[in-house]
Amino acid sequence: MNLNSIDNVYFIGIGGIGMSALARYFKANNKHVAGYDKTPSDVTRALETIGIAVHFKDSIANIPEPFLNYDTTLVVYTPAVPTDNMELVYFKNNKSFSVLKRSEVLGLVTENTFCLAVAGTHGKTTTSSILAHLLYECNVGVTGFLGGISENYNSNYISKGTEVSVVEADEFDRSFLTLSPDIACITSMDADHLDIYGEAEVLQESFVAFSNKIKDNGILFVKNGLPIDGITYGIEDDSDYTAQHIRIEDGGYVFNMKTPTTILENFKFNLPGRHNLSNALIALAMAVEYGCPHPQLANALALYKGVKRRFTYQIKTENLVFIDDYAHHPEEINAVYEALKEMYPGKKVLAVFQPHLFTRTRDFADDFAKRLSQFDEVLLLDIYPAREVPIDGVTSEWLMSKIELENKKLVLKSDLISKIKASKADVIVTMGAGDIGIEVERIKTALHGK
Template sequence: MNLNDIQYVYFIGVGGIGMSALARYFRFINKEVAGYDKTETPLTKELAKINIDIHYSDGLEFVPKNFLQKDKTLVVYTPAVSSSHSEYQYFLQNGFVIKKRSEVLGMITKDSFCLAVAGTHGKTTTSSILAHLLKETGIPLTAFLGGISEDFNSNFLLEGTAYAVVEADEFDRSFLQLSPNVACITSMDADHLDIYGDIGQLHKSFKEFANRLKPGGKLFVRKGLPLEGITYGIEDDSDYCIRNIKIEHGTYIFDLGTPDTVLKGVKFNKPGRHNLLNGLVAFAMAIQAGSPPYRLAEALASFKGVQRRFSYKIKRDDLVYIDDYAHHPTEIDAVYQAIEEMHPNKKVLAVFQPHLFSRTKDFGDEFAKSLSRFDSIILLEIYPAREEPIQGVDSNWLLRKILNPNKKIVQKENLIVEIKLQNPQVLVTMGAGDIGLEVINIKNELEYAH
């Protein structure tokens, strides 16, 4: 299928972070774009502003008539949408070209110099840093991001088409649709076991991804992962390495060693060792696109961040409020480490909304251990996303596993009252569900109360 022959692109699940970036891309290259999603969100409102027709009820009568021409229409769907969805079934049974988001990304990027970021954690931050570095050093790129970059205020960037930055998503083995020139793997922790069954199958999939590099391609792997590649790490013998770290006014200052040189006094403003590693591998990948190392070091210092990735909402002496997308025990541990490093000896209240019944069940003990480290814990009910409930798995089940006695389950409508009662010095909200929609209300209430 040639994308040039397509006039109409229809999205089933257009409001997803990755889907909406694709929708923006097709709108940008003057295709007609429309789509369905379950609920209206800030992202769908932004899409509507650029003349993307969106509806929120599943039914063929809501699909604009132009999009029912199968020889001129591409249908893009997300695996998060049920296969029983009536619009999906119509397009399937009537011979339309239907592609997953990842397949379309593969089609768009196959003729560009593709830089792909893979890993169970860190994809969005790393790809956002990489897009920022390339843009700042004058590389003509298109970037499809899994979060809203605070540097571009968007999940999509189009500065040119010679280079492409994409997230290589392991969910549903999507990343096996890509053939990158340069790739990295940040982590291979057990996740998506509803898809893979066990960690062995997950690791096998990452090895398959590594084998999909174009001839002469470069693979960067975090030191310690069971894969061959160019290594990166902190205070070790990696090919790309950060050493001599200091913290001044919440900023990391360090030396950055490459196979060719050492750059001294490099600055980076995002807290957490995990973010330092993300910045380091983005730097290493950007060198492969031809950016000069000293310019990249300057650009690292100006990276602002990604919404919901250790995002400071309030930063006062008496109260710090951080919001993060963390939805896996390893990510919660990384948030804890960053808070400990940047705000030592402060009383920390963690609010966590578990995401998916299957993930909560698979990692119940690990979640409990990670959350128990905070001074106080509030759990919200599990956000189901695409799943049906699992018998016996709910937030009460998880709460019983948490050993810290300062713990409770709170309904969302009572959350702000409970946070105020606890009066923390540091508040962190975490989760990949709709907790993100509560952040602005929490911020406003806490600022107003001051």
């Protein structure tokens, strides 16, 4: 498809974080953009402020007239939208329309750029946002499509030119196989999305297929220990790129980076947690391979602020710390725990967790329970269904029964603040990929002055 021949781009599920980044891209490139989403959100409101029309009732009558012209309209949808969505059914049944998945459109947008892609079951959003920020600060003509809101730019879309693109290579629904990157990395290959893949081995095979999508003479980085050949990276190990002489200063990390040819000294990174340090390391490695100079990279990394809902401090005082994180997989929960243990040794930690998806809860219940049992106290919300229908026996009560912790409670969202305020914890962390993020501001307001 020639995107230059398209005047209108219509998004079904425009409020999705990846979808909204693409919507911003097309709007910035002078296309007419509109879309549907199930509910209003900060993301949809931000789109409306830049002139993108969004409606919230699934109805063909709500589609603006110009977007019903199949000759000039591209329809983009996300697999998170139900297959019986009336608008999606209408466009798909009318064969004259070009109807593509978000990942397919991302592949089209980036195919004529120098593409840097970040793959992995964890770390994609933070790594890609660090990488896009590094290139931006090094004056590279970069466009970044992010899976979260960058604190530096208050956006999931970063634009300084079109020569280079930075994208998240999403394994869900095998979406990353639509990309053909020049430089790519794989941060992790832990089992996830088993509703799509069935078993962990099939998921791993898809990462191998992704590694084969890299262009001729391209570069692949892999986290040390993963069963795929590439340039390795790791923390204080024998990798090709490794972080060395790590020390904590003012709540952040200072470290050196060993490359295959030299040692680059004195990087400062202000996000806590070894998992975040690993994300910073691979972003630096990819930027070095692209050709960014050490002094500019060091300055840029020190200025990086993070991604909203990725170990985001909401309150940080002597008496109380409140952190919010998107963690929705057992290994992500463990990464949050390890970061808290390193930064706040000896402090009592309350974990508030909202499980995301019935299938994920079912598939990883024992691992969730093991990771949550590490905290001093747990408040567990109902499972957030997202695109799924309930599964018999898969409930938060069932998950709670597996958590080996005396201080644990099931809570409704309506009771959440009172239960949090009753806690004697020094550190509070909210975790989950559902609508728990909506509660964060209310919790923060209630806790001020505690």
